[in-house]
Amino acid sequence: MSKSNLTEKSAKEINRLFLNKEISAKEIVDAVYKQIEIVEPQIQALNSITKDLAYKQAGELDKKISKGEKLSSIAGVPIVVKDVICVKTYPATCSSKILENFIxxxxxxxxxxxxxAGAICIGKSNMDEFAMGSSTENSAFKKTKNPWNLNTVPGGSSGGSAASVASMEVPVSLGTDTGGSVRQPASFCGVVGLKPTYGRVSRFGLIAFASSLDQIGPFSRNVYDTALVLQHISGYDLKDSTSLNVEVPDYINKITTTSLKGKKIGLIKELMGDGIDSEVKKSIEASVKIFNNLEAEVVxxxxxxxxxxVPIYYIIATAEASSNLARYDGVKYGYRTAGAKxxxxxxxxxxxxxxxAEVKRRIMLGTYALSSGYYDAYYKxxxxxxxxxxxxFLNTFEKVDLLISPTCxxxxxxxxxxxxxxLSMYISDIATxxxxxxxxxxxxIPCGFDSRKLPIGLQIIAPSLSEELLLSAAYSFEYACNINITCRSFLTAK
Amino acid sequence: MLSKQQVEHVAKLARLSLTEDEVELYTKQLSKILDYIDQLNEVNTKGIEPMTQPIPTVNVMREDIVKKQFDRSEVLRNAPYEEYGFFRVPKIGE
Structure with a gap:
């Protein structure tokens, strides 16, 4: 039983089975690749798989556990990594033709x-090219499908990471969030997605899109697993001068012991008005009641x-992108045109x-915003x-502990x-x-479904470096909300 | 409203050799996006310090120590053209 439906299990449970020697790391990897073989033709979440690495890591884990070595709370957990994050000696394509052959x-x-810490690398996930987009349709390679409805997009830009978790290829994955690229696909795919505080997680080895906005964050099918991954990726890094040199709290301990009783939560008025779908609004209103039941006060x-x-973002992000993407010139790495003399x-x-097309559009917009004569009018x-x-936000967090809104x-x-x-694609990022x-x-975090049985996401925002409070609230909400977010079409094939 | 000439100028700055069709498309699309962005002008920002990044860190320094990080062959492995251990480029200048 424990092995037959392994890919449906949480990261926490897989780790427990592995540490208790009920299952080997090799068996975990076998089960994951079997599920990928079945799911991938429909979902197309992955640009590449890293089988050699996965089996090498599994072999080492199995050796360590047989020797009685103490292993971590994430040992044996299979993970998919967005194809914008560098895994040494493997492709990092950013779903772009220009980096198609980049190792x-x-x-x-x-x-x-x-x-x-003993996590296992399974593969690299599809995305909007250079993380620019909200549907993963801007990938140069493939169209990732939303596991809940194959005619709809998985969201973006981390669409592959979200879809791989929703379709139970892996329990957890890494994405990146510059304007909502973790939270929006999490909302569309009915999974949990976190953007940590800027500086919480090192960006070293993350191929830059907009450096003052980019942050790496996890996807999972429950809040606990997101806390688990955050625990293992957070912390100061000498190689990222914007990473914050502050202690990393024990998130797991905090989320399971913190109550929402007496906490004050603000519902953002501007994100509940025109342009928000009525079914989404209704679901957020129901979520407010759930917080009330948890004895939090919502105002x-x-x-x-x-x-x-949105207008601020599409100036700043494109300006930073036009500068960051200047490095792709066909000299040091990547694609070069044939025959130019x-x-x-x-x-x-x-x-x-x-x-x-979208990357060029944004480079153009950003270059324009930074060009002589327009810098003050746009960028500044x-x-x-x-x-x-x-x-x-600072003013509001003097009055409330947390903020909520729809994610999309x-x-x-x-x-x-x-x-x-x-423009219509850009405006869909308003809440993130x-x-x-x-x-x-x-x-x-998932908070309901619309009439087409597509997931709806609730967004919670916390003050800087208050991930423990954020995750505690999400953890309590998840328990109280008690909706089944299992995408049943992708339960482990028997 | 952007003109076609402006778009061509920006493409030159951005080192993009756009096709005629792209110039036309981007002229239309970027104009529409910039119109939307123009709503920022209704905000009074007199005396507001521009925010360059979300954290207060400035000028993070480290010791300037020479360390070997990569072998030459590792670095050149991704180069589209290399010769004699260097990146090879076409001729520069007219």
């Missing part, structure tokens, strides 16, 4: 910590500058052929309004329905972007 020459800090709060988040045309043709202005958004204005949408209208602008930790 990572070093290991990211976050994954290094995971492998050191409506206003953050007046939050409504400017001079340097400048080689650069321009390489980039023209190597980047997809956006940075000033960003400050006002951050101040709105809608549930998952159909393939092709938004790709021709970039504010936390990135302010650098705050935020989580999406």
């Amino acid at each position: 990572a020459p070093y290991e990211a800090a976050s994954t290094n910590k995971l492998w050191e 409506e709060v206003s953050l007046p500058n939050v409504k400017y988040s 001079e340097l400048l045309p080689m650069y321009a043709k390489t980039r023209q052929e190597g980047f997809g 202005k956006a940075q000033q309004v960003r400050k006002l958004v951050a101040q709105d 204005p809608t549930t998952a949408f159909e393939f092709g329905s938004r790709v021709d209208d970039p 972007i504010p936390a990135n602008l302010a650098g705050l930790p935020a989580i999406s």
